[in-house]
Amino acid sequence: MPGHILKNYDDDLSALKDSVMEMGAGVLKGMELAIKGLVNGDREQCYDVIDFDEVTDAQEKKIDEQGMSILLRFNPVASDLRQVLSAINICRSLERIGDHAVNIAKRSRKIIKAGLIEEVRLIDPLYLETEKIVSASLTAYSDVDEKAGLAAIEMDRQVDKIHKSLSKTLSHKIADTNEDTESLLNVIFIARSLERIGDLAANIAEDVVFITSAEDIRHS
């Protein structure tokens, strides 16, 4: 597609996308640090994730400002309008992913404080699948790739499947033993956060489909 007559318009749209990608990279890193902190028993890493939330919140505000500025100055239509609306939507999803990363970090801190339990290793497959869908959604957004977006949405099924199985396993463990109940519950909550992150990543992928095809496939 050729550039706009107003070069500023292209520059601002490009900067908006860059901001979303930067925010995406930040929340992905936050997720990784939170899980590494848990698995390695590193409370410092957990604190870093909690502190980083301020950055994520500031990025969300910045993207809102950039989007509003483009709406005000350039009156975007068609795919440009969808791009701006989606950027604002996506940053909302990313902010919530960031919040879940913080929740994971806080729960991890509690687990570490109480003494690491071997069940934290059970989180790994769920985390890997969740990380995969977030990365896939952001890549689809970066590449403006509808097919990749649809593929990312499908990946959420696998996240849900692993989460369901893990929740069942952890519930049985709680039922079978009186030890480490609080930590096991915290692992269940961490799994729940990862599952929600998968949903939010799927929402991002839905926005990618909206940008490319103008189809609103939410709730379908």
Add this chain to the structure above:
Amino acid sequence: MSDTLPILDSADAPHIATNETIINIDDLSFSYDLGKTNTLRNISLEIPKGKVTAFIGPSGCGKSTLLRCLNRMNDLVDTAKVTTGKINILGQDINASDVDAIELRKHVGMVFQKYNPFPKSIYENVAYGLRVQGIKNKSILDQAVEESLQKSALWSEVKDRLNDSALGLSGGQQQRLCIARTIAVKPQIVLMDEPCSALDPIATARIEELIAELQQEFTIVIVTHNMQQATRVSDRTAFFYLGELIEYADTQVIFGNPSKKQTEDYVSGRFG
């Protein structure tokens, strides 16, 4: 002509939006130089009754030319000629030899880019078309003038100075007066050629509000360079480029998700 293009009495028969086509343009090509070059090429579109249809496109794309074809304003250009195709309005080929252009314009009124009231009183401006039609009865004229000024949202501003010169009105008021003058003869179709381009934002907003109200009674075709205006006032939008109709669809589609790349490039400001 009168038999096939009956004047609709708007007071008795409100012009309700339907799916009915009021203007049918079929494979129209038009030339300003006796057919050597076609300014419009093979245009086909159906304009629905009771809706607002916007023509958009870059300068020189032919949108104003097409608008002027709809009430044969181009007859005033000696070398202008419809080279192929037809324009049917209410089922009548308006370029047929037995159709009188003056009669056609009673049914298809026009509002121009630059407001152009006559150097007469406000009252006489609105009554002009009716007087040309031979109406002399003062009470009929009074009623028509008031009704037209009401519909053009000007009555409350001018009712106490109807005999003042129209040229003393503000630009926005003069344009609304021109709209009142156009609708006084109760056309079925009102053509508007960039009616707000010479107006400030407040006067523009009043004209846009007026278009929404007039839509209840008239079919409106508007040429505009202001795409935000097209999105606000029109139901359907036609995009023209280099004398061709590129895309014609609901306005929401043209500005939300056009099917043609050229349309998307134009409406999103990638060329102009």
